[in-house]
Amino acid sequence: MTYDVQKIRAQFPSLHQTVDDADTLPVFFDNPAGTQVPKSVMDAVVHYYTTMNANSGGTFATSQRSDVMTQKTRELVADFLNAPRSDEIAFGPNMTTLNFSLSRALAKTLQPGDEIVLTRMDHDANVAPWLLIAEDHELVVHWVDITDNCTLDMNTLEAALTDRTKIVATVHASNAVGSINPIEQIAEMAHAAGAYYVVDAVQSAPHLPIDVQAIGCDFLLCSAYKFFGPHIGILWGKYDLLASLPVYKVRPAKDIPPYRWESGTNSYETIAGVGAAIKYLAEIGRTYGDRYASQYPQFKGNRLDVKTGLATLGAYERDLTGHLLEILSNLKGVHVYGITDKDKLENRVPTVVFTHDHHTPLAIAEHLAKNHIYVWSGDYYAVEIMDRLNHAEHGMVRVGLAHYNTHDELDRFEAVMQSL
Numbered sequence: 001m002t003y004d005v006q007k008i009r010a011q012f013p014s015l016h017q018t019v020d021d022a023d024t025l026p027v028f029f030d031n032p033a034g035t036q037v038p039k040s041v042m043d044a045v046v047h048y049y050t051t052m053n054a055n056s057g058g059t060f061a062t063s064q065r066s067d068v069m070t071q072k073t074r075e076l077v078a079d080f081l082n083a084p085r086s087d088e089i090a091f092g093p094n095m096t097t098l099n100f101s102l103s104r105a106l107a108k109t110l111q112p113g114d115e116i117v118l119t120r121m122d123h124d125a126n127v128a129p130w131l132l133i134a135e136d137h138e139l140v141v142h143w144v145d146i147t148d149n150c151t152l153d154m155n156t157l158e159a160a161l162t163d164r165t166k167i168v169a170t171v172h173a174s175n176a177v178g179s180i181n182p183i184e185q186i187a188e189m190a191h192a193a194g195a196y197y198v199v200d201a202v203q204s205a206p207h208l209p210i211d212v213q214a215i216g217c218d219f220l221l222c223s224a225y226k227f228f229g230p231h232i233g234i235l236w237g238k239y240d241l242l243a244s245l246p247v248y249k250v251r252p253a254k255d256i257p258p259y260r261w262e263s264g265t266n267s268y269e270t271i272a273g274v275g276a277a278i279k280y281l282a283e284i285g286r287t288y289g290d291r292y293a294s295q296y297p298q299f300k301g302n303r304l305d306v307k308t309g310l311a312t313l314g315a316y317e318r319d320l321t322g323h324l325l326e327i328l329s330n331l332k333g334v335h336v337y338g339i340t341d342k343d344k345l346e347n348r349v350p351t352v353v354f355t356h357d358h359h360t361p362l363a364i365a366e367h368l369a370k371n372h373i374y375v376w377s378g379d380y381y382a383v384e385i386m387d388r389l390n391h392a393e394h395g396m397v398r399v400g401l402a403h404y405n406t407h408d409e410l411d412r413f414e415a416v417m418q419s420l
Helices: 005-009 039-051 061-081 095-107 128-137 154-160 183-192 239-244 268-288 290-295 301-329 342-347 361-370 383-388 407-418
Strands: 089-092 115-119 140-144 165-171 196-200 219-223 233-237 334-337 351-356 376-378 396-400
Touching (some): 039 268, 061 089, 061 233, 061 268, 061 301, 089 095, 095 196, 095 219, 115 154, 128 140, 140 154, 290 301, 301 334, 361 376, 361 396
Parallel strands (some): 115 140, 115 165
Antiparallel strands (some): 219 233, 334 351
């Protein structure tokens, strides 16, 4: 069946609501900061509150229902990431908080002089936790640079690795320039150096099929509110590491994965929403993804549906990205950063940043907002890459597309940009 964006859009109530009595619907191009949510996810949260709202571990019905739901959701996330075990899935407030917990646990295994490798491309959630433990424990930090088209400079990665390297942390897809990194290759390089490999998959999760076993990483983090779910973070790690690392936890908490990584009471209502978001992606695979099934002969059932669903979305989004890049290339005074070659769109997610010769990023974002088109300006916590590209002061304009956006919305964006 041919992908039908209007049927997709019909499942998202927010796409059909005007804001502040406007006479036109908003255009959500702010997706890298948080996607919109299908009604099935909203319904799952309401269903939780009305049928199973209780804390974990009780002997009574609502607590037991909540525990069953949480376990089923762990299984769905394991399908989403192709994790070997559902007890390798831990939930937390967001990716950043989980990564701080991970960095503190890993830090207790390190010695002064041990080394960490970071990149100039990453969101600060995969930078600051490592810089802070380096400061606290007298560790050495090496940096991986980027190339002229904002891809990772693999030569500087190779040069950064030594026999003292203990942690390599990189983003899967940049939240600024959209570049997709060769994470399977990086995993091999990190492990050859004897290091753990930590992947920030926040920006890849809404757009790319993820397979932690094929990647070969040790830890991977993402956030459900970036892939059409509620505000909650997810940590996957290899079971033996999750079981043995000296994690910070309260004493009464279970000392087995994943519970030893889940500080305090979980947000069970949003966990219910995570399950619904993954079911939504799987349904897209069942409806539209047959043409991609041959690419994933190793998967069956829900795992196959999730992978073909994301492959379906990726193909549609690449078409949108090509349109967006064409629009920007025809606008005078605009400079796009990152991969712009239409033959290489598979090497990027649909997140595009640009600057203008005569208008600040904030002024452009405000102009677009007045015309009900939502984008971000600034650095969006991609501090290192903005500094590396000499745009630390004002940042850039970021247009982030999702599978519910349309070519008509891009035409609106073009018209508004032309009216600057």
